[in-house]
Amino acid sequence: MTQIPAADVELTVYPDDCDAAGTVSHGAFLKLFERARWEQLGRGPGVDVFTREALWPAVRRSVLDFHAPVRVGETLRFQQALTHLGRTSFTLRQTARRMTDDTALATAEFLFVCIDHHGQPQQVPEAVGRFYSARPSSEPIDRITVNGVSLAIETRGSGLPIVFLHGFPLDRTIWRHQLDTLSGYRRIGYDFRGMGQSDAPDLGYSMAMYADDLAALLDALGEDRVVLCGLSMGGYVAFEFLRRHRSRVRGLILMGTRAEADSAEGRKARDGLVAKVRDSGAIAAAEAMLPRFFTSTVPGDIIEAVRAMILRAPVPGIIGALTAMRDRADSSQMLATLVGVPTLVVVGQEDIVTPPGISELMAAAIPEARLVEIPGSGHLPCIEQPVPTTRAILKFLQSLR
Numbered sequence: 001m002t003q004i005p006a007a008d009v010e011l012t013v014y015p016d017d018c019d020a021a022g023t024v025s026h027g028a029f030l031k032l033f034e035r036a037r038w039e040q041l042g043r044g045p046g047v048d049v050f051t052r053e054a055l056w057p058a059v060r061r062s063v064l065d066f067h068a069p070v071r072v073g074e075t076l077r078f079q080q081a082l083t084h085l086g087r088t089s090f091t092l093r094q095t096a097r098r099m100t101d102d103t104a105l106a107t108a109e110f111l112f113v114c115i116d117h118h119g120q121p122q123q124v125p126e127a128v129g130r131f132y133s134a135r136p137s138s139e140p141i142d143r144i145t146v147n148g149v150s151l152a153i154e155t156r157g158s159g160l161p162i163v164f165l166h167g168f169p170l171d172r173t174i175w176r177h178q179l180d181t182l183s184g185y186r187r188i189g190y191d192f193r194g195m196g197q198s199d200a201p202d203l204g205y206s207m208a209m210y211a212d213d214l215a216a217l218l219d220a221l222g223e224d225r226v227v228l229c230g231l232s233m234g235g236y237v238a239f240e241f242l243r244r245h246r247s248r249v250r251g252l253i254l255m256g257t258r259a260e261a262d263s264a265e266g267r268k269a270r271d272g273l274v275a276k277v278r279d280s281g282a283i284a285a286a287e288a289m290l291p292r293f294f295t296s297t298v299p300g301d302i303i304e305a306v307r308a309m310i311l312r313a314p315v316p317g318i319i320g321a322l323t324a325m326r327d328r329a330d331s332s333q334m335l336a337t338l339v340g341v342p343t344l345v346v347v348g349q350e351d352i353v354t355p356p357g358i359s360e361l362m363a364a365a366i367p368e369a370r371l372v373e374i375p376g377s378g379h380l381p382c383i384e385q386p387v388p389t390t391r392a393i394l395k396f397l398q399s400l401r
């Protein structure tokens with residue numbers, strides 16, 4: 001049976017982890033991250049999983065972002081996620097959180113190369129790849145390599161296929177309710193390159209690339225024509241897909257998105273956020289986006305889940321997405337041409353990122369498009385008001401039969 005990574009590892013901070021100021025020092029944090037990795041491997045394939053094959057995982061690159069001080073006596077929870085698995089190398093992202101309030105204290109990314117006694121790169125032991133790639137059965141993910149990048153994907157059910165395209169800087173799990181409940185349809189959710197659990201190359205991000213990844217993914221899944229459901233940045237990807245592969249679109253759902261390109265001011269803001277993310281990591285994206293995502297009545301656990309999702313996003317992927325959005329083409333002229341592409345426009349009534357007025361104009365410009373406004377929702381109706389959102393999607397899908 002495949003072993004599931006024992007999700008999290010808890011470690012307590014002792015005085016010898018701290019500097020004279022009583023906080024965990026940089027070196028000690030590296031050590032704690034390392035201890036958490038071995039601890040987790042020990043609960044799975046064993047701490048000798050490399051030496052059994054006369055190999056060693058050498059760290060080739062490490063990136064460590066500190067978010068808050070950590071003091072003696074605190075217990076930390078370490079989460080590990082595999083973000084890339086190559087032939088001889090793999091990347092682990094780790095997050096350390098304070099047990100008492102779940103605050104993210106530090107995130108780190110380690111690129112390992114497996115080497116033998118001569119320092120020569122060798123294949124990553126199969127047991128390691130299997131261990132880190134395994135997920136609990138409630139999260140049935142798969143991986144498909146397209147255009148040289150391995151994407152995390154989950155598919156459910158059968159029937160008319162609908163592909164869910166997530167927003168920035170999120171991942172496919174924002175569609176959990178829709179993926180779980182839209183039975184009678186083949187639901188396909190995946191993480192864009194650079195997001196979630198997909199590989200995050202340093203370069204190669206553009207709307208064209210995201211759209212071509214999607215086309216290649218559909219080829220791999222054997223799907224010719226699909227319904228696209230894109231939230232915000234996912235909508236930008238849908239527009240680019242229409243530009244490049246229109247005949248493959250059976251229907252279109254545009255959620256909390258816009259057809260216009262970025263204004264000069266918007267492009268400047270993207271560059272500003274790129275600089276901040278380069279400096280401080282994913283937390284800068286969380287700080288920029290989270291306060292604008294939800295209504296004031298959203299439950300705290302939803303905010304925390306989305307915060308954790310953003311903190312898990314790889315820095316190269318966040319920067320890549322920001323530059324791709326900054327440089328995207330204007331799609332407003334396309335709206336009137338969408339004759340024969342059944343379209344539903346959905347927006348949260350309290351969305352301040354893409355206010356309802358934008359969706360109203362967009363729906364009016366698309367021939368025969370329908371508009372649904374979701375009460376009590378901000379920018380992410382699929383998470384904040386999942387039931388009415390899924391219902392609106394279902395009604396639209398039923399109208400396509």
Ligand code: MLT
Nearest residue numbers: 167168231232233234353
């Ligand atoms: C998103 O939710 O995907 C972003 O808000 C899109 C954007 O920044 O334009």
